[in-house]
Amino acid sequence: MPVKPKAVALISGGLDSMLAARVVQQQGVHVEGINFFTGFCVEGHTHAIRKRDQARPKRNNALWVAEQLGIKLHIIDIIEEYKKVVINPKHGYGANLNPCLDCKIFMVGKAREWIAENDFDFIVTGEVIGQRPMSQRKDTMPVVARESGAEDRLLRPLCAKNLPPTLPEREGWVQRDQLFDFSGRSRKPQMALAEQFGFEDYAQPAGGCCFLTDRNYSAKLQDLWQARGTRDYELDDIMLLKVGRHIRPRPNFKMIIAREEGETRFLQGYRKSFIHMHPVSHRGPLVLIDGTPDADDLLLAARLTARYSQGRDAERVEVSVVRNGVSESLSVAPISSQEMPDEWHI
Amino acid sequence: MQSLNARYLLCPLPVIRVQDRVKLMQQGEVLEVVCTDPGTVHDIPAWCRINGHRVIESKYVDEEYTFTLEVGSRFADEP
Ligand code: SF4
Numbered sequence: 001m002p003v004k005p006k007a008v009a010l011i012s013g014g015l016d017s018m019l020a021a022r023v024v025q026q027q028g029v030h031v032e033g034i035n036f037f038t039g040f041c042v043e044g045h046t047h048a049i050r051k052r053d054q055a056r057p058k059r060n061n062a063l064w065v066a067e068q069l070g071i072k073l074h075i076i077d078i079i080e081e082y083k084k085v086v087i088n089p090k091h092g093y094g095a096n097l098n099p100c101l102d103c104k105i106f107m108v109g110k111a112r113e114w115i116a117e118n119d120f121d122f123i124v125t126g127e128v129i130g131q132r133p134m135s136q137r138k139d140t141m142p143v144v145a146r147e148s149g150a151e152d153r154l155l156r157p158l159c160a161k162n163l164p165p166t167l168p169e170r171e172g173w174v175q176r177d178q179l180f181d182f183s184g185r186s187r188k189p190q191m192a193l194a195e196q197f198g199f200e201d202y203a204q205p206a207g208g209c210c211f212l213t214d215r216n217y218s219a220k221l222q223d224l225w226q227a228r229g230t231r232d233y234e235l236d237d238i239m240l241l242k243v244g245r246h247i248r249p250r251p252n253f254k255m256i257i258a259r260e261e262g263e264t265r266f267l268q269g270y271r272k273s274f275i276h277m278h279p280v281s282h283r284g285p286l287v288l289i290d291g292t293p294d295a296d297d298l299l300l301a302a303r304l305t306a307r308y309s310q311g312r313d314a315e316r317v318e319v320s321v322v323r324n325g326v327s328e329s330l331s332v333a334p335i336s337s338q339e340m341p342d343e344w345h346i
Numbered sequence: 347m348q349s350l351n352a353r354y355l356l357c358p359l360p361v362i363r364v365q366d367r368v369k370l371m372q373q374g375e376v377l378e379v380v381c382t383d384p385g386t387v388h389d390i391p392a393w394c395r396i397n398g399h400r401v402i403e404s405k406y407v408d409e410e411y412t413f414t415l416e417v418g419s420r421f422a423d424e425p
Contacts, residue, residue, distance in 0.1 A: 037359070059389070072396055
C-alpha cells in the first residue's frame with residue numbers, strides 16, 4: 001500500500017481552517033491539527049472569567065473543530081516567542097495592534113518546523129485571497145509562503161486554484177481540480193461548502209481570532225507600554241488587560257476594577273503581586289493598583305474605589321488598602337463625576 | 347500515578363500542560379490533573395477523546411476539577 005501523505009492543518013477554531021482541513025482529508029491525506037496559543041486568543045478566558053458570559057458554551061473551538069474532523073490537535077504555547085511579533089512587526093499593524101501578516105508568517109514558520117520534526121509532508125491553512133485586508137491578499141500570499149520558509153509546502157485548499165501549483169499538487173498528493181478558487185470577502189462559498197460537508201454550529205469570529213484586533217484592548221496595551229516606557233509584556237499583563245475596568249488617574253499608576261463577581265474571583269488570584277483595595281463599609285469591587293503610587297495617589301485611588309461601591313452617594317466610605325501584606329483603612333469621600341475626566345478611562 | 351497541578355491556569359493552558367506531560371508518559375500510565383478553570387470540564391475530555399486517551403474519572407470538589415486520565419497509544423491512527 002502506498003504511504004499516505006501527511007499534512008498539518010493550522011486550526012484556528014473558525015470555519016475556514018476547518019473546511020481547508022476537510023478538503024485535504026477527503027483526498028486521502030492524513031491530517032493532524034496544530035493550534036497556537038499566543039496569550040491574546042479569544043478562546044476560553046473571558047468566558048471563564050465573566051459571569052455574564054458563562055451561559056455561552058465554554059468549549060474551545062479548536063478542540064471542537066478537531067473533534068468534528070476526527071483529527072488529533074496539537075496546541076502549542078508560543079507566548080514567549082510571539083512577543084517579538086507583537087512588539088516589533090516587520091510588516092506593521094492592521095487597524096489596531098494586530099500584526100496579522102507577521103503573525104501568519106510566524107505561525108506558518110512554526111508549522112514548518114513542526115512538519116520537519118514530525119516527518120509530515122505539507123502545511124494546510126484556511127486562507128482565502130481577499131478575505132482579510134492585511135494578511136490574506138493576493139500579494140501577501142507569496143510573502144507568507146516565502147518568509148515562513150514553508151515555500152511550496154504551504155497549501156491553501158480554499159483558494160489554491162487562484163495560486164500557482166504547490167508541491168502537494170505537483171506530487172499528486174492532492175488533486176488540484178478538487179481544490180477551490182474562493183476569493184474576496186464573501187462568506188457564501190464557505191457556508192455552502194460547510195453545508196455540503198454537514199458542518200453546523202461552527203464559530204464565526206467577527207473581527208479576527210485574537211484580542212489584538214479589538215480597539216479597546218489595543219488601547220489598553222498601548223497604555224501599558226507607554227506607562228512603562230518600554231514595549232514589553234508578560235502573560236499576566238495581557239491577561240489582566242482582558243479583565244475589569246481600567247482607569248489611569250495619573251501616569252504612575254492605574255487601577256483595575258472588577259466589574260462583577262467572576263472578575264473579582266479572577267483578580268483575587270493576583271492580590272499577592274499588587275497593592276489592592278476594597279471598600280469595607282459598603283459593598284464594592286476589588287481593585288488592583290498597577291504602578292508606583294505614593295500615599296497621595298492611594299488616597300485618590302481609594303476615592304475612586306469608593307465611587308464604584310454602593311457607597312458612591314455616601315459622605316464617607318471606608319476602604320481597606322493592602323500593601324506588601326500590610327493592610328490599613330482609609331476613610332474617604334467618593335470622587336464625584338465632575339472630578340473624574342473621561343481621559344482617565346483607558 | 348503521576349499528578350499535575352493546573353490550578354489558576356485558564357484554558358487552553360491546562361490542556362497544554364496536560365498535553366506536554368502526556369508526551370513524556372507511556373501508554374497505560376495514569377495522570378491526575380487538578381484545575382480550577384470551569385472550561386477544563388469541556389476541554390480536557392475533548393482533548394483526550396481526539397488524541398486517544400481515556401478519562402477514567404472526573405470530579406468537582408471545593409471549586410476544583412480533578413481528572414484522572416489513562417494515556418492511550420500515540421500511534422493508534424497514524425498511517
Ligand atoms: S487576528 Fe490575531 S491571531 Fe489572527 S492573524 Fe491577526 S494577529 Fe494573528
